[in-house]
Amino acid sequence: MTQPPDHPLSTRIRQILDLAPDARAIEFDETWFTWGELATATHCTADHVPRAQPVGILLRNRPEHVAAFLGVLLAGGTVVVINPARGDDRIRDDITALDLPLVIGNTDDLTALVDPGATTLAVDGLDGQPGRVRTKSVASATNSVTAVRMLTSGTTGPPKRVDLTYDMLWRSVLGADPDRHPVPTAPRTGVAIVNAPLVHIGGVFRILQCVLTARPFVFLPRFELDRWAAVVREHRPGAVSLVPAALRMVLHSDLTADDLAGVRAVTSGTAPLSAADADAFQEKFGIPVLTSYAATEFGGGVAGWTLADHRQFWQAKRGSVGRASGGALLRVVADDGTELGTDRQGLLEVIPGQLGAGTDWIRTTDLARIDADGFLWILGRADQAIIRGGFKIMPDEVRAAIEAHPAVRGAAVVARPDHRLGETPVAMVELRPDRRTEITDLLDHLRTRLARYEIPTDIALVDAIPRTPSGKPDLSAVRAHFAGTGTRQE
Structure with a gap:
């Protein structure tokens, strides 16, 4: 098995960071940082972390945390996601239980949340050097294929961690056949907008999508309607991503089609979106909404709408989350595992394309049906x-x-x-x-x-x-x- 430090994901990150050091990479708080600045901070972090070890990061939507995240991947390590917004007591207990060889975060977070005996690395700005503020002995290196130990959303109970391998992220971002996407020769000219949190799979996916394709992006700390709209007006992205709650905020705002000029599609996932809201959005702004179905356990999406499908099928299939994507296989089964036929309601099972060949069916707790054209409807959750x-x-x-x-x-x-x-x-x-x-x-x-x-x-x-x-x-x-x-x- 290929060792993580030499994995194509890590190799491509290095290649992109060295592609055009003076070109703009990340805009944060109305300030642009270059690929060279991102590269310096990323390599600095990689030099400080124990090789091929789990490293906790108190992730916030900040450029230096993007660098820390990429730096752990360059070192062949495992990013252990720690959400700094879960409540101080729960975070302290979580970090203590994890007993990690290194925890990275802003100085204030580390001081407030991490035991004084732990090894920590403070990152307080992309233009600054990481500084080790506390030390202890570090375990010897081991080879790991896990890139990110991701927190699930925690909508139905306490969040749990799911291991995402280097291969899963590689295929999730670039598709089932990543070799079909060679390293670009220059950074992209269009600017993306990333407002998904880094502590969520959506944020991880979109950051890696931008980095691996050399696309500059505006990084927002959170979704705020006025700031988001200003960025959309300035950069006129071809596509934007909005969770249903944010989409409804845009829908019911005073924004007009002129404010979203240039946007050809809105992607939406993470939670159910009604067909009525999707239709109302398109009627108001003239932009189709492409819903999708994903899960942290899958390393990303396994079904979704394309623009071509939307043009051809939306009126007949409205309310569906689209068809299998990224090489995924979908089926609906009864409680005893018997596969059900077309349009029969049952439990959804998935073989994600991100997991590659030889993977067994993964049973979800989602009630679903699949029609004769392969469109998937999520009808609710069996466990809710x-x-x-x-x-x-x-x-x-x-x-x-x-x-x-x-x-x-x-x-x-x-x-x-x-x-x-x-x-x-x-x-x-x-x-x-x-x-x-x-x-x-x-x-x-x-x-x-x-x-x-x-x-x-x-x-x-x-x-x-x-x-x-x-x-x-x-x-x-x-x-x-x-x-x-x-x-x-x-």
Whole structure:
């Protein structure tokens, strides 16, 4: 097996960093940094990290953290993703349990969150030199094929770590046959926009996509509508990526088609997006929305819409997440593993193209169906079904009905235990800032769209739904909000 330091992914990173040192690479906070500056910081980090070892990084959306991430890959190590926004106590416990030979982060994060006895490397700016601020003995090097130990989104419970190999990232970014994509001879001229968090697979994918194709990019700390719109107007990217929550913010804003001139497609994933929202976006801006289906465990996407498919099939297949992509294989099975036929509902199983030949089917907890043309519909999650007095309720269907109300920006639906019925659905609802409504109005709206047993027994109107770094509702936080609250509606 090829050792990580010599893996094509690491080799290509080196080649790109040396391609055009004076060309612009990353814009952050309205300041451009060059490929040469990124290369210097990346090699500096690589020189400081233990070779082929797991290295924790308290990742924030900052250029120096991109350099740290790339530096660990150059050293053939494993980036262990640590989310600095999970709460201080949980982060400290996590770092202690991991017992890593090195933790990288901003000085403030390291000082506040890492035990004084640990080895740490402070990175506080792309134009500065990393500085080791604490030391301890480092374990001897071992060969590892794991590139990133990624945190899942944590929407249905505590986040867990998933190992993504060098091969998985290599194929995820460049396709099932990476050799078909030679190293570019010069940096790209178009500028991409990256607003996905580095602690999420979407951020890792988009950063590597830009680096491996030598495309300069604007790196945003988070999605903020005004800043995002200004960058889109300035650079006129051909495509942008928006999670559903951000897409709905753009949809319900005062932005016009002129503000998004040049954008030919919007990609959207990480959470369900209704066909109605996709249609409304295209009607307002004239831009098709290409939804996709991915998971951290797969190392990226396994299904999605293309522009060609959208032109030909959208009206007939609206609501689908597209067809298998990147060499992935998809099938739907019964609980006992029996493969089901066309348009039959069951559990989705996947062989991701990123994993290569010889991989077994991976069973998901997603309920799905696949039609005769290969289009995939995600119908909900089997492990989130709410059983209310014997009636099965799919939270995504209730959420979609709530979000169809014109005053609603977003919703999250979870189960709450009920001593009589077993459990009932409850909903947290975020309203659009320019619209107001009452819970009674929402209930009237839902009675025309849902069965009586599907209507939430408690609705909380909030300024903002708690979300994970990927933009998905944090269902654990939503459940905690409703724990012990009384019934609002029966």
